[in-house]
Amino acid sequence: MKLLSYFRGEAFQRGVHPPANKLTAGTKIRRLPFPPRVIVPLSQHIGKVPRPIVKLGQEVVRGEPIARTDDWLSVPHHAPLTGVVEFIGLRPGVRGSWVESIVIRAHPGATQEDLWGQARDLTDAGSSDILQMIWDTGMVGLGGAAFPTHAKLTVPKQAKVHTLVVNGCECEPYLTCDHRVMIEQADDLVQGIRYGMRATGAGRAIVGIEDNKRDARDAVEAAIKRAGNVSEGEIYAEMVPTKYPQGSEKMLLMALFGIEIPAGQLPVSLGMVVNNVGTLAALGKLLPAGRGLTERVVTITGPGVAKPGDYIVPLGTPLRFVLDYAGAPDVDAKQIILGGPMMGQAAASLDVPITKGMSGVLVMRADDMALQADRKTYPCIKCAECVESCPMGLNPSTLGMLAAKREYDRMGAEYYLGECFECGCCSYVCPSNIPLVQQFRVAKQILREKAIAK
Amino acid sequence: MSIEIRSAPHIKAPRSVEQIMRHVVWSLLPVCAFYVFQYGLSALASLVVVTGSCLLTERWFTKTGTQSGDISDYSAVITGLLLALSLPPGFPLWMGAVAGFVAIALGKALFGGIGFNVFNPALVGRAFVQAAFPQAIASYTPSFLPGRFHEMIPSSMTLPLMQPADMMIWLKAKQLDALAGATPLAKWKFEGVLVGAEELLTSLSGHMAVGPSPLLILLCGAYLAFRRYMDWRIPAAVIGTAGLTAWLLFAFDSTHYPNPFFMLFSGGLILGAVYMATDMATSPVTPKGMWVYGALIGLLTVVIRYYSGLPEGVMYAILLANAATPLIEKVTQPTPFGKRAFSLFGRKKKKASYALHPGYISREDAGAVTPQKRFLSNKPKPPERES
Numbered sequence: 113m114k115l116l117s118y119f120r121g122e123a124f125q126r127g128v129h130p131p132a133n134k135l136t137a138g139t140k141i142r143r144l145p146f147p148p149r150v151i152v153p154l155s156q157h158i159g160k161v162p163r164p165i166v167k168l169g170q171e172v173v174r175g176e177p178i179a180r181t182d183d184w185l186s187v188p189h190h191a192p193l194t195g196v197v198e199f200i201g202l203r204p205g206v207r208g209s210w211v212e213s214i215v216i217r218a219h220p221g222a223t224q225e226d227l228w229g230q231a232r233d234l235t236d237a238g239s240s241d242i243l244q245m246i247w248d249t250g251m252v253g254l255g256g257a258a259f260p261t262h263a264k265l266t267v268p269k270q271a272k273v274h275t276l277v278v279n280g281c282e283c284e285p286y287l288t289c290d291h292r293v294m295i296e297q298a299d300d301l302v303q304g305i306r307y308g309m310r311a312t313g314a315g316r317a318i319v320g321i322e323d324n325k326r327d328a329r330d331a332v333e334a335a336i337k338r339a340g341n342v343s344e345g346e347i348y349a350e351m352v353p354t355k356y357p358q359g360s361e362k363m364l365l366m367a368l369f370g371i372e373i374p375a376g377q378l379p380v381s382l383g384m385v386v387n388n389v390g391t392l393a394a395l396g397k398l399l400p401a402g403r404g405l406t407e408r409v410v411t412i413t414g415p416g417v418a419k420p421g422d423y424i425v426p427l428g429t430p431l432r433f434v435l436d437y438a439g440a441p442d443v444d445a446k447q448i449i450l451g452g453p454m455m456g457q458a459a460a461s462l463d464v465p466i467t468k469g470m471s472g473v474l475v476m477r478a479d480d481m482a483l484q485a486d487r488k489t490y491p492c493i494k495c496a497e498c499v500e501s502c503p504m505g506l507n508p509s510t511l512g513m514l515a516a517k518r519e520y521d522r523m524g525a526e527y528y529l530g531e532c533f534e535c536g537c538c539s540y541v542c543p544s545n546i547p548l549v550q551q552f553r554v555a556k557q558i559l560r561e562k563a564i565a566k
Numbered sequence: 567m568s569i570e571i572r573s574a575p576h577i578k579a580p581r582s583v584e585q586i587m588r589h590v591v592w593s594l595l596p597v598c599a600f601y602v603f604q605y606g607l608s609a610l611a612s613l614v615v616v617t618g619s620c621l622l623t624e625r626w627f628t629k630t631g632t633q634s635g636d637i638s639d640y641s642a643v644i645t646g647l648l649l650a651l652s653l654p655p656g657f658p659l660w661m662g663a664v665a666g667f668v669a670i671a672l673g674k675a676l677f678g679g680i681g682f683n684v685f686n687p688a689l690v691g692r693a694f695v696q697a698a699f700p701q702a703i704a705s706y707t708p709s710f711l712p713g714r715f716h717e718m719i720p721s722s723m724t725l726p727l728m729q730p731a732d733m734m735i736w737l738k739a740k741q742l743d744a745l746a747g748a749t750p751l752a753k754w755k756f757e758g759v760l761v762g763a764e765e766l767l768t769s770l771s772g773h774m775a776v777g778p779s780p781l782l783i784l785l786c787g788a789y790l791a792f793r794r795y796m797d798w799r800i801p802a803a804v805i806g807t808a809g810l811t812a813w814l815l816f817a818f819d820s821t822h823y824p825n826p827f828f829m830l831f832s833g834g835l836i837l838g839a840v841y842m843a844t845d846m847a848t849s850p851v852t853p854k855g856m857w858v859y860g861a862l863i864g865l866l867t868v869v870i871r872y873y874s875g876l877p878e879g880v881m882y883a884i885l886l887a888n889a890a891t892p893l894i895e896k897v898t899q900p901t902p903f904g905k906r907a908f909s910l911f912g913r914k915k916k917k918a919s920y921a922l923h924p925g926y927i928s929r930e931d932a933g934a935v936t937p938q939k940r941f942l943s944n945k946p947k948p949p950e951r952e953s
Contacts, residue, residue: 131577374903448569484576547573
């Protein structure tokens with residue numbers, strides 16, 4: 113009902129409303145048992161790949177740094193288990209290729225308590241101290257992009273940040289980890305927001321929450337009241353319309369402030385920094401305890417899972433172990449999606465580990481995929497559904513036809529392909545079942561390679 | 567066990583090409599039923615023969631050619647029904663079959679099938695028979711004739727490759743008062759007789775030689791637009807522009823020009839605006855382009871009706887606009903997010919929940935150096951670390 117959106121005052125134009133399917137919104141976060149071994153891929157984010165600082169056969173304690181680098185954009189990794197380094201070498205990665213990983217075998221008798229971290233007092237810590245501590249935790253954006261958090265919170269010299277925007281939209285169907293974190297770890301979240309505000313020098317923080325998660329808004333507001341010494345209007349929660357892709361940085365800022373971030377610029381140039389609720393809640397817990405990131409909340413859900421829920425999963429837990437515990441009989445699984453169904457990646461194997469940027473594991477059975485699998489692909493009938501749904505205001509119809517002819521340069525130069533952030537709305541709505549965003553990914557990759565070759 | 571690897575998105579909206587086309591066909595059924603109610607057996611035969619001809623042609627080309635699509639996608643049904651609705655009810659059936667064949671063969675298959683056609687196939691078929699059989703396509707019979715459900719209009723049954731016999735004798739036998747043989751538009755154009763707009767709106771009164779009721783078409787179109795199977799912008803632009811142009815001319819010289827409501831509800835304007843101009847493959851995809859395209863059709867229709875030798879102008883107006891579609895698209899590409907001239911200030915007042923913070927420093931104050939994406943080329947100094 114696009115017409116109604118004009119009257120309701122929707123935040124950004126276009127976008128789609130896929131069925132929410134938030135099966136686990138009412139289930140408490142549970143803890144997954146520790147697996148017998150974990151696989152920590154070294155490359156989990158942009159920047160230089162951290163190098164292992166442990167040796168084969170070395171005993172490690174949970175929370176101990178096991179890989180680090182001096183590159184400012186990269187972050188260290190910490191041992192998710194107390195145990196022995198069993199293997200350092202190639203293991204299957206999420207993308208299907210084998211990647212350098214550290215495998216740790218759990219010590220059978222260990223309590224798996226985090227003994228490495230040391231509680232510390234942060235009352236006098238300045239901005240650079242906090243950024244340094246965030247770097248030490250190995251924190252990356254837990255919303256899915258896995259961009260190192262300290263880099264995101266670092267304000268460039270020329271800019272000044274006035275607002276920290278906390279992204280609690282979670283617009284992807286099925287995923288509920290941010291929702292549950294806001295309800296159950298609201299105090300940690302408020303604490304994390306204050307660290308984020310101190311790191312950036314922001315004077316206020318706004319938590320943007322989609323209006324289908326009113327209980328989360330109430331929980332956050334209650335936590336703000338509980339926290340005390342928060343001055344009026346310093347931190348507050350705000351409802352934004354439920355719509356995919358509301359969780360995209362630019363769309364959220366559009367919803368909150370009604371401004372468009374100019375193309376090619378970051379929100380920080382307008383004095384705003386956006387962070388995910390899961391990231392800040394984890395920071396609120398880890399920073400005072402002086403610990404590293406060794407586990408995260410993952411939504412394990414989908415029609416193929418017997419015990420769907422939000423689980424605290426040690427990083428590096430193999431998918432096979434996770435699915436066994438959550439009750440996903442192998443025979444039924446047809447597709448396993450890491451992340452949400454709109455932007456997530458299909459797992460190539462059950463031996464891949466849970467990584468820092470993985471917000472969900474979605475198991476689809478053959479029956480659930482039948483609708484997509486049997487769909488016939490037609491030529492573009494120019495119904496303009498994609499044009500009406502592209503949140504970036506592009507013309508996917510024309511882009512798709514150019515992609516079919518491999519005219520990648522024209523796509524980039526005349527039709528703003530670079531603005532596409534691959535939200536998948538165009539492919540989702542296309543009645544002709546044309547793989548639009550899939551072609552755009554290829555085109556963008558080719559344009560990137562061409563740019564590098566020049 | 568085996569798992570599939572696909573690329574995101576992994577879910578899909580239920581709407582498919584077949585579903586869109588099927589809804590258009592459903593919405594056309596009341597219009598067709600009313601048409602049969604008006605003209606009886608001949609109209610039914612015409613609908614069946616023309617649609618059948620379209621489907622056979624489509625089947626033949628999709629099986630022998632390399633083009634995608636099939637008769638199961640219902641697009642040929644829409645072409646056939648629209649073509650039949652735009653022809654006179656007593657149009658010889660063999661000519662109708664030719665029209666259906668040409669519509670699909672020249673209008674669609676030649677361009678590569680569904681989605682690739684440049685012109686609306688139904689109108690290509692109609693334009694062909696208009697040129698080939700000018701006599702037959704101009705001879706309308708009055709609606710609501712007594713006995714229309716028992717006998718065919720004689721011209722319908724003309725033998726293949728023959729011209730139909732003169733209808734006047736048959737109509738004289740019906741004892742009708744000289745209404746026969748011309749549409750309200752032709753009568754206005756050539757005889758200066760004007761029919762009331764409210765009679766045209768329902769098509770129910772008298773024995774007028776008109777097509778299905780514009781009111782009914784508008785209702786069926788509203789259903790499609792409401793379910794978003796059709797874009798409301800195009801009919802709105804066509805009807806709005808045609809009405810506006812006709813009204814301006816009427817205000818300028820009301821003795822010479824008919825009133826705008828006569829313009830809107832006579833002939834095929836409403837059918838064309840709602841069902842033919844909105845053909846997805848031949849209309850622009852850009853929202854702005856849809857307005858331009860619709861306005862062009864509305865304007866051309868009135869111009870052709872007033873200033874050319876033809877009484878009806880909708881068909882050529884739509885075909886001309888179809889030809890202009892790629893150009894219209896080219897100049898009406900949507901502006902991407904963040905590229906609008908006043909992207910920072912344009913919508914702020916209207917929709918913003920919050921004003922920007924008073925401590926906000928404008929880009930100019932900040933020296934206008936903005937960090938690039940991902941800090942790649944403009945990397946800030948890393949914070950100092952021990953170790």
